[in-house]
Amino acid sequence: MESHKKKELVIGVVMLGAGLVYLFMTMNLPRKGFVDAAFVPYVLAFMLCLLGILQLIASRTTASSEIDAESDSTPADYATVLKTLGLIVLYAALLKTVGFLLMTTLYLYLQFIVLTPASQRVKHVSYLVIAVIASTAIYFLFRHGFDLMLPAGFLDL
């Protein structure tokens, strides 16, 4: 239960941190009177800080009464999470220049590979086929069916 306690403490620190950052940003707002555009942000900032402090206190006192829902059998696979995030960032960053069709196909293909369960083989051909079909279908459905101008990029179809 020691790790649970530590986790709750970290959450409290993050909560308090968020409150302080917001308080600092609020103090930079122009003031015009007691109740102005900065009034509600001040109230919110103080509430965040207060909740952060309460969480810190609670993390010290509530030891093992709460059952940790996260502590199930399989440990979290953070390598896959980071790879997935990296792919999403790349996808968003290059979408406009490369264009929806090419970028989506590439993203889907790589993301399928990253997420394939360890017990299964990576099927390159079928992944590629699914990626091409899915991105083409979405592109034409939205661009031509629903007039949603997805970025065309290099391929202007």
Next chain:
Amino acid sequence: MLELLQEGFSAVFSFQILILITLGVAVGIVFGAVPGLTAVMAIALSLPLTYTMGPAAGLSLLVSLYIGATSGGLISAILLKIPGTPSSIATTFDGAPMMEKGEGVKALGAGIVFSFIGTIISIAALMFIAPWLAKVALRFGPHEYFGIAIFSLTLIATLSTGSMIKGLFSGVMGFVFATVGIAPVDAIRRFTFDTPNLNSGFEVLTVLVGIFAISEIIKVAESVRAERKAAVASVSMKQIKGFGFSMKEFIGQLPNSIRSSLIGIGIGILPGVGAGTSNIVSYIVAKKRSKYPEKFGKGVIDGVVASETANNAGIGGAMIPLLTLGIPGDAVTAILLGGFMIHGIQPGPMLFMSQGPLVYTIFAALLLASVMMLVLEFYGLRIFIKLLAVPKHILLPIILVLCVVGAFGLSSRIFDIWTILLFGLIGYGFVKGGIPAAPFIIGFILGPMAETNLRRGLMLSDGNFTGFLTNPICATFLVLAALSIVWHVYGTLRSSKKAGTADLLRS
């Protein structure tokens, strides 16, 4: 009212809308059935399709998705023993044992039929209560709205699972993100970091898609590589008469289903708690009221009926505050609200005055979608079972792409794609920290409502805060909000002595 409803039906019985309702219900059922896919995702992904449709067509599609997805959870609850959505948790208690006893079809049939009955009763309640409540709400001013917003926010923060501190934190954080952009009343730019993209603040839809869809995809990445193929049990549909259960059983379940509907509607109206809670409450009540409580959990039809009636009855319940006050009770109604606003419709009491026919079109669409759900879900069962086998590592990336399309489509900016990623990370952090996400959304939506009405109310009473306490309706809601916090603190202190609801469920 009947005339308006008739008009509504004639609007819905057009070729385009009929197709949309059928598709919406089918897609909704799939999203409800596949564990990890949610009603919020179904609606978020289909929103860009509605951008170019008229409001009647667009909203019919959205409510059909809602109905389909709420009901679809029962398929995996019975066949996979995993609830497809939190609203079908109690369905697994008796649905799974029934499946083991070889009564799978009976469990599915009862679940589907009583889902339908729950939906219909709740829509009837919606049709009777909503117009009346809208009339009352017409007289509400800034003070009343401020009170209701604060009350709803507190209620969702205290009632959401886990610690109250985290629930409140989540709600306040949502409010914090809503303060980005041009301030109400005096139009000062706040927290925009001089980026014009932030002048109008964050779009509700990008926040919702990020918190509920993107974070889910990131979360699945944690465990998907360790996953093994889930075994989908098969059911034989041959030689099945009707819906797989007898007329006698149906009549025997009627009192149970009416009670469960009322529980579902009542809990659905309250902001913050919905089908996820009502199915369990209704199951416990059915067990207590039963003549044979010892059979519960071993495969009695009553358990499935109680859970499935109550969760679908939440639909009509949750639509009441949404349509009459513009207050969403949970994430699904929040995204529906987003969908309404995209079509230029502001839910609230004025909606019933200015857009009466549209409101009844929505009612008609709800009714038709329920019938469609009954037919499609039972007779299309085999197709839905096949879809349960689609591997997650293929499904989720495609869903992410559709989320990106939806975000981009809002106003053709790459900026909105970054926003869904940002809120996806926040949502993932919340999951890791055990912080509930629903209060965040409600804080984000109700925050500006609270702030605007606070400022307006203060202007009406010349900067005097007592105006909020002397106004009877506002004062009542503020007192109720305070009471809900006190009650929760008291309950937490007591429950440290007593064992919680977990034991109640096990017994």
